[in-house]
Amino acid sequence: MxxxxxxxxxxxxxxxxxxxxxxxxxxxxxxxxxxxxxxxxxxxxxxxxxxxxxxxxxxxxxxxxxxxxxxxxxxxxxxxxxxxxxxxxxxxxxxxxxxxxxxxxxxxxxxxxxxxxxxxxxxxxxxxxxxxxxxxxxxxxxxxxxxxxxxxxxxxxxxxxxxxxxxxxxxxxxxxxxxxxxxxxxxxxxxxxxxxxxxxxxxxxxxxxxxxxxALVDQVYCHPNLKEALVDLARATRNHSDIRLGASPRSALHLLKAVRAYAFIKGRTYVVDEDVITLAPLVLSHRLKMVDPRTEASPLIRRLAIEHCNKYDYS
Incomplete structure (x- = not known):
């Protein structure tokens, strides 16, 4: 297949x-x-x-x-x-x-x-x-x-x-x-x-x-450090001063599933950090409740994704 x-x-x-x-x-x-x-x-x-x-x-x-x-x-x-x-x-x-x-x-x-x-x-x-x-x-x-x-x-x-x-x-x-x-x-x-x-x-x-x-998408390789970055990203939304309600553990699981499928659509059998940075705002933004309802969540999530993905080595 x-x-x-x-x-x-x-x-x-x-x-x-x-x-x-x-x-x-x-x-x-x-x-x-x-x-x-x-x-x-x-x-x-x-x-x-x-x-x-x-x-x-x-x-x-x-x-x-x-x-x-x-x-x-x-x-x-x-x-x-x-x-x-x-x-x-x-x-x-x-x-x-x-x-x-x-x-x-x-x-x-x-x-x-x-x-x-x-x-x-x-x-x-x-x-x-x-x-x-x-x-x-x-x-x-x-x-x-x-x-x-x-x-x-x-x-x-x-x-x-x-x-x-x-x-x-x-x-x-x-x-x-x-x-x-x-x-x-x-x-x-x-x-x-x-x-x-x-x-x-x-x-x-x-x-x-x-x-x-x-079933095959579930087998796409995701580096252990990238999984660490996913968890750190989700946890960061729960302790941010601009966010009243952060991302749930389900959201991190959804993000992992999504980046695996996105990687395969792009013709890869492995996930890269850019996949996480691209999809994180789409997967997380609607789940967050901001302290100021007028604040857009997507730019903040993208910044957090870049920050936490850049902390790790994926070689």
């Missing part, structure tokens, strides 16, 4: 739909190969929903069909069982039977996740961490692979509910598409809406190839 070929096929396929966003796509495929979840924070109309649909079309379920994909539109009146499913009484069987919710799919689009209440948001906590759902006294696994792509608008605050720290910590990365550059925007106009492109998009890998690729 050549993971580089898998990554390259996914990147080339996604670029047919998402124009001019090569760096963003590298980060997205990094999360996919790491087995993580991603929070897309961007303005309306920039293609957040299209990103999830594109991934679904690029991965075959093994029978030539796109990977099972479900979209959950988060609204204030949504209830937890609208996501997880519910036990209902069947009068013919004289017993309860389980009706699964949309969470039982491989790829989930949690659209505008901050427009529903914290009670409903918490319905995702177990499944994002453990790939299982508990309804009543029964715990059921969700299909593998499993990935949540959540979206939210960073500008609008009216009628929204900020994601709690426990929820944010489940996301491996927070990414932003941003506006396309001028040439890419012209290309979008010339190639017609993305839905037309999606309808002709063929799978480039199977679900089995994705699972094999994930």
């Amino acid at each position: 050549d993971v580089t070929r898998v990554a390259s096929a996914l990147l080339q396929g996604a670029a047919q739909v998402i124009k001019g966003k090569e760096e963003f796509l590298e980060y997205l495929i990094t999360v996919l190969l790491s087995g993580g979840h991603v929070l897309l924070e961007d303005l309306p109309g920039l293609g957040k929903t299209t990103v999830a649909k594109t991934l679904s079309h690029l991965i075959s379920d093994g029978e030539g069909k796109p990977l099972p994909f479900k979209r959950i539109q988060f609204t204030p009146d949504l209830l937890p069982y609208d996501i997880t499913g519910v036990d209902i009484f069947d009068p013919d069987l004289h017993s309860f039977r389980f009706v699964p919710g949309p969470i039982f799919a491989n790829l989930i689009l949690a659209d505008e996740i901050n427009r529903t209440t914290p009670k409903v948001q918490s319905a995702l906590l177990e499944v994002m961490a453990e790939q299982q759902v508990t309804v009543g006294s029964v715990t059921r696994p969700v299909p593998s692979p499993f990935m949540v792509i959540a979206t939210q608008n960073p500008v609008e605050s009216e009628g929204t509910f900020p994601l709690p720290a426990a929820q944010l910590d489940r996301f491996m990365m927070r990414l932003s598409l941003g506006y396309p550059h001028r040439d890419a925007e012209l290309q979008i106009l010339d190639t017609n809406p993305s839905e037309l492109v999606l309808s002709h998009l063929e799978p480039v890998i199977t679900v089995d190839e994705l699972l094999q690729a994930r």
Whole structure:
């Protein structure tokens, strides 16, 4: 199994739909190969929903069909069982039977996740961490692979509910598409809406190839000193005067998984310190609570990553 070929096929396929966003796509495929979840924070109309649909079309379920994909539109009146499913009484069987919710799919689009209440948001906590759902006294696994792509608008605050720290910590990365550059925007106009492109998009890998690729990514070599730097970086965020809530141990584990996948996308079988410096702001920034909420966490994390990576010798 050549993971580089898998990554390259996914990147080339996604670029047919998402124009001019090569760096963003590298980060997205990094999360996919790491087995993580991603929070897309961007303005309306920039293609957040299209990103999830594109991934679904690029991965075959093994029978030539796109990977099972479900979209959950988060609204204030949504209830937890609208996501997880519910036990209902069947009068013919004289017993309860389980009706699964949309969470039982491989790829989930949690659209505008901050427009529903914290009670409903918490319905995702177990499944994002453990790939299982508990309804009543029964715990059921969700299909593998499993990935949540959540979206939210960073500008609008009216009628929204900020994601709690426990929820944010489940996301491996927070990414932003941003506006396309001028040439890419012209290309979008010339190639017609993305839905037309999606309808002709063929799978480039199977679900089995994705699972094999994930297993190989876990074997990418990371120098023991670089792991020390990762731990030091996470611990530094917990004792910094500008940070009220620092990074959890889960965040360091997510960062390790991410840099391994990113290294393979770059064609390497080993992690370098530049991988950590590049990805640390994407993996850590959304988890931190700053003393001054107006302070941007990403530049601080990058400085801390450079500082702690430069302390060690990797030869």
